[in-house]
Amino acid sequence: MRYRRGLSTVVGAVFFIIATTTVITYITYSMNSIDNFSQSVIVSEAQNIDRGREEITISQTTINNGQFNMTVVNTGSLPVHLTRLWVTNQDGVTADQKADLDINLNPGQQQYNIGQSTGISAVSTASYNLKVVTERGNISTFQVSPNTSTRIQLVLPSTVGPDTTFRVTTLITNNSTSPNNIANLIPTLTNNATLVETSPNTPASIATLPQGNTVAFTSVYTAPSTPTVIQFNASYANAPTGSYVLSTIRAETVTAAEEASNSQWSQAASRVGILISGIPNPVETSSTTNTVRFGIGIINPLDRPVQIYSVTIHMPATTSGNYPFKTPLGAVEPSTPSTNWALTADKVIRWQSGVSPATIPSKSVGQFRVTLDTPNNLSNQEILTMIQVLSSEGKLSAIYSISSKNTFSTINVFYTNNTASLITPPIPNNNWGYLYEGIKSGTIGQTFNATVENAGGNTLQSKVKLILLIPADFKEVRTGTALDVINAASGWADPVISTNPDGSTVINVETSTSSFGLGAKAFRYAADVPTVTDTKLYVFQTTTVYPTWSEGNIISSALSEAGIQVIP
Amino acid sequence: MNNYQLRKMHLDKKTKRGLSSIVTGAILLSAVAVMGVVIVIWANSNLVKHQENLDSTVSDNFNKINEKILIEHVWFDQNGPVINMTLNNIGTVGLNVTTIKITDITSSQTYSFTHTNGGIVPGGSISLTDPFGWVANTPYKILISSARDTQFETQVVSP
Numbered sequence: 001m002r003y004r005r006g007l008s009t010v011v012g013a014v015f016f017i018i019a020t021t022t023v024i025t026y027i028t029y030s031m032n033s034i035d036n037f038s039q040s041v042i043v044s045e046a047q048n049i050d051r052g053r054e055e056i057t058i059s060q061t062t063i064n065n066g067q068f069n070m071t072v073v074n075t076g077s078l079p080v081h082l083t084r085l086w087v088t089n090q091d092g093v094t095a096d097q098k099a100d101l102d103i104n105l106n107p108g109q110q111q112y113n114i115g116q117s118t119g120i121s122a123v124s125t126a127s128y129n130l131k132v133v134t135e136r137g138n139i140s141t142f143q144v145s146p147n148t149s150t151r152i153q154l155v156l157p158s159t160v161g162p163d164t165t166f167r168v169t170t171l172i173t174n175n176s177t178s179p180n181n182i183a184n185l186i187p188t189l190t191n192n193a194t195l196v197e198t199s200p201n202t203p204a205s206i207a208t209l210p211q212g213n214t215v216a217f218t219s220v221y222t223a224p225s226t227p228t229v230i231q232f233n234a235s236y237a238n239a240p241t242g243s244y245v246l247s248t249i250r251a252e253t254v255t256a257a258e259e260a261s262n263s264q265w266s267q268a269a270s271r272v273g274i275l276i277s278g279i280p281n282p283v284e285t286s287s288t289t290n291t292v293r294f295g296i297g298i299i300n301p302l303d304r305p306v307q308i309y310s311v312t313i314h315m316p317a318t319t320s321g322n323y324p325f326k327t328p329l330g331a332v333e334p335s336t337p338s339t340n341w342a343l344t345a346d347k348v349i350r351w352q353s354g355v356s357p358a359t360i361p362s363k364s365v366g367q368f369r370v371t372l373d374t375p376n377n378l379s380n381q382e383i384l385t386m387i388q389v390l391s392s393e394g395k396l397s398a399i400y401s402i403s404s405k406n407t408f409s410t411i412n413v414f415y416t417n418n419t420a421s422l423i424t425p426p427i428p429n430n431n432w433g434y435l436y437e438g439i440k441s442g443t444i445g446q447t448f449n450a451t452v453e454n455a456g457g458n459t460l461q462s463k464v465k466l467i468l469l470i471p472a473d474f475k476e477v478r479t480g481t482a483l484d485v486i487n488a489a490s491g492w493a494d495p496v497i498s499t500n501p502d503g504s505t506v507i508n509v510e511t512s513t514s515s516f517g518l519g520a521k522a523f524r525y526a527a528d529v530p531t532v533t534d535t536k537l538y539v540f541q542t543t544t545v546y547p548t549w550s551e552g553n554i555i556s557s558a559l560s561e562a563g564i565q566v567i568p
Numbered sequence: 569m570n571n572y573q574l575r576k577m578h579l580d581k582k583t584k585r586g587l588s589s590i591v592t593g594a595i596l597l598s599a600v601a602v603m604g605v606v607i608v609i610w611a612n613s614n615l616v617k618h619q620e621n622l623d624s625t626v627s628d629n630f631n632k633i634n635e636k637i638l639i640e641h642v643w644f645d646q647n648g649p650v651i652n653m654t655l656n657n658i659g660t661v662g663l664n665v666t667t668i669k670i671t672d673i674t675s676s677q678t679y680s681f682t683h684t685n686g687g688i689v690p691g692g693s694i695s696l697t698d699p700f701g702w703v704a705n706t707p708y709k710i711l712i713s714s715a716r717d718t719q720f721e722t723q724v725v726s727p
Contacts, residue, residue, distance in 0.1 A: 019611065033626040043660070044633045083656075086641045092727060098654070135691070137638035137658040157671045333602040412646040561612060 021099050044551060051136045053078050054432040057141035058132060059110065062208040063122045063183045068115030071189040072132060074105035083133040088128040090145065124184035125238045129162045132313040143180040146238040151175050153233045154247040158499040160223045162251060165198055168221060182209040186237040193230040196222040223251040229478070229497050248476065250498050272306055274389055275299055275486035275539060275561040277367065277434030282556045284410045285374045288457030291426065292374060293412040296368040296432045297385055297563050302536045307357040307392035311368045313349040314386045317323040323347040324383050333369040334358055363535040365563030367435045376406065401448040403556040409516070410456030411464070413542050413560040416449045421519040427453065434562045437476040441568050450542050452558070453520035462549035465510035466523055472503030473530035491522045512550065513540045529566055538564040611687035622688065632718050634660040639722040642710065649701035655712065664715040670700060673707040673723070704727045
C-alpha cells in the first residue's frame with residue numbers, strides 16, 4: 001500500500017511540473033514579446049524625437065558657373081546627413097531634377113558649394129525651388145527667383161544746377177516673405193534725356209540679394225546745360241512686370257524753383273476762403289465791348305455746408321468820377337435767384353441770395369461768375385477792387401487792383417475744358433471757369449487747360465507769361481509729347497517745370513510771339529492726381545506776367561485760383 | 569485445526585483483498601493519466617495558439633511602428649497627364665507600397681493606383697509614376713498605403 005501511494009504522487013508531480021513549465025514558458029515568452037515591442041516603441045519614439053530636433057537651413061543660394069551654389073547650415077542639435085537635392089523649375093521650362101548628396105553636418109556646421117558639380121544647370125532669369133532632404137526625413141526648401149516681391153526706391157535731388165554732377169541711388173529691397181534669393185541682381189537705370197554718366201552703377205551687380213536685405217547702387221551723372229526735366233526709371237534685369245520706379249529731377253537754377261514756395265495754396269486747402277478765381281488785369285476802357293470775366297470762388301474744405309448770402313465786387317469811382325464798370329453783360333453763375341448779379345445804385349456789382357442762400361456743400365467750391373463791360377476812356381489808373389462775401393462762416397474779403405486805360409487790352413485767365421471751342425469766339429459760358437470737380441483719386445495724367453484770353457479790342461504788346469503753381473500732392477507734372485502738340489499749336493514756348501522745396505510744382509511758360517492778339521490760348525499740362533480716402537480740395541494758382549509790356553504797369557497781372565476737387 | 573491450517577487460512581484471505589485494490593488503483597491511475605495527458609495537450613495547444621497570436625500581433629505592430637515613408641518629392645509632368653513621386657523609406661523595416669490614392673480636394677474625386685513593385689528597403693527610395701490627368705493649380709491629397717496597411721499622407725498643389 002505504501003508503494004501505490006508513492007506512484008500517484010509521482011504522476012501528479014509530473015503533471016504539475018509539465019503544467020507549471022508550460023505556463024511559465026508562455027508567460028516568459030509573452031513578457032519577452034511585450035518587452036521587445038516596448039523597446040521598438042521607444043526606439044521609434046526616439047527616432048521621431050531626433051527628427052524633430054534635426055534642423056537645417058539653406059542660408060543662401062547663388063548661381064555660379066551655371067550651377068547652384070548653396071550654403072546649408074545645421075541649425076539643430078544633432079548631426080545631419082543630407083541625402084538629396086531637388087530642383088524644380090517653377091517656370092515649367094525643364095522637368096524637375098535631383099542630385100544625390102552625401103554630406104554630413106555636425107551641429108552648427110555649414111557646408112558651402114552644395115549644388116556645384118551636380119550637373120543641374122541654372123540661369124538667373126528663371127525661378128527655381130530648391131529642396132534639400134535629410135536622411136531622417138526632414139526637408140528644407142529655398143527659392144531662387146528674380147520674380148519676387150521687391151521694393152525699389154530712387155534717391156536723387158529734386159533740382160540740380162546746369163552742368164553740375166549729381167548722384168542717383170537705386171535701393172532695391174527683397175521683400176519676399178519666404179526664403180528667397182534674387183541671384184545675379186543687375187540694376188537698370190534709364191532716363192529720358194541725353195546725360196553724361198560720369199560713373200556707372202556701382203556696384204554693377206551683386207551675386208545674391210537675400211530675403212529682407214537691401215542693396216544700393218549709385219550712379220553719377222552730369223546735368224545738361226539747359227533747363228530740362230529728366231525722368232529716371234530704375235529697375236533690375238528680369239524684374240517682374242511693374243517692378244520699377246519713376247522719379248524726376250529738374251535741371252535749372254535753384255532760385256527759380258523757389259519763386260512760389262510761400263504760396264498759401266501750395267498744399268491742400270484747409271479753411272473757408274475766397275479764391276480770387278478770376279480777376280482780369282489789365283482791362284481796356286475803349287468804346288469796344290470788353291468782355292471782362294470775373295470769378296469768385298468760395299472754397300469750403302469743412303465737413304459742413306456753407307451758406308452764401310451775398311457776393312460783391314466793389315470798385316470806387318475813378319478820379320474823373322466815373323465808375324469802372326457798366327451793367328453786367330451776363331450774369332453767369334449762379335443763375336438764380338432772378339435778382340442775381342446786378343450793378344446796384346451804389347455802384348457795386350452784387351449777387352445776393354434773397355431768402356434762399358446759395359449752399360456750398362462740404363468739401364467743394366462754390367463758383368460765382370459774371371461778365372462785365374467797361375466804360376469808354378477811363379484814365380490810366382490802378383482801380384482798387386474789393387471782393388466781399390457774406391457767408392454762414394462769416395464775412396470774407398479780398399483786395400486786388402486792376403490796371404485800366406483805353407489803350408490797354410482786357411486779359412482774362414481761366415480754365416477751359418474744350419480747347420477747340422476757343423478758336424471761334426465768343427467763348428461759351430460752359431467753357432470757362434475756375435473749378436475742376438469730381439476728379440477721381442489716383443488718376444494718372446489728368447489734364448488741365450490753363451487759358452489766357454484777350455477779350456478787348458487792342459492787341460497786347462507783350463508776351464504773356466503764365467506762372468502756374470501746382471500743390472505738392474500732384475505728382476509728375478508734365479507737358480509730354482502729345483500735350484506739347486496742342487501747346488505749340490496754341491503758340492506756347494517750351495515750359496520750365498520746377499519743384500519747390502515744399503514739393504509743389506511751378507510751371508513757367510510764355511507765349512512764343514512778342515504780342516498777344518485777340519482770342520484765347522490754352523496751355524495744357526498733366527499731373528498725377530493724389531490718392532485720397534476722403535474728398536479733398538486743392539487750389540491751382542495761375543498768375544500772368546507781361547514781361548515786355550512797356551505801356552502799362554508791370555505790376556499788372558491777371559490772376560486765377562482754380563478749385564480742384566479730388567474724390568475717392 | 570492445527571496451527572498450520574490456521575496460518576494458511578489467514579494468508580489466503582489477505583491475498584484476495586490486495587488484488588482488487590491493485591486493479592482499482594491501476595484503473596484510477598490510468599484514467600487520471602489519460603485525463604492529465606489530454607488536459608496537458610489541450611492546454612499546450614491553446615498556449616501555442618495564443619503564443620502564435622501574440623507573435624503575430626507583436627510582429628505586426630512592431631513592423632507598423634517601424635514603417636515610415638517620407639514623401640520626398642511629388643511633381644507633375646508638364647508634357648502629359650502623369651504624376652511622379654519619390655518615396656523614401658526612413659523606417660527600420662522594409663516595406664511594400666501597394667496603393668496610392670489621389671484625391672482632388674476641390675471636387676473630392678479620388679483616383680486609386682495599385683502597385684506590385686513598390687518594395688523599399690530601409691534607407692532606400694523608390695520613384696513611382698502614375699497616369700493621372702491633373703488639373704493646373706489644383707490642390708491634391710495623396711494617400712499612400714503599405715502592405716501592412718500603414719498610411720502616409722501629403723498634400724500638393726499642381727503647377
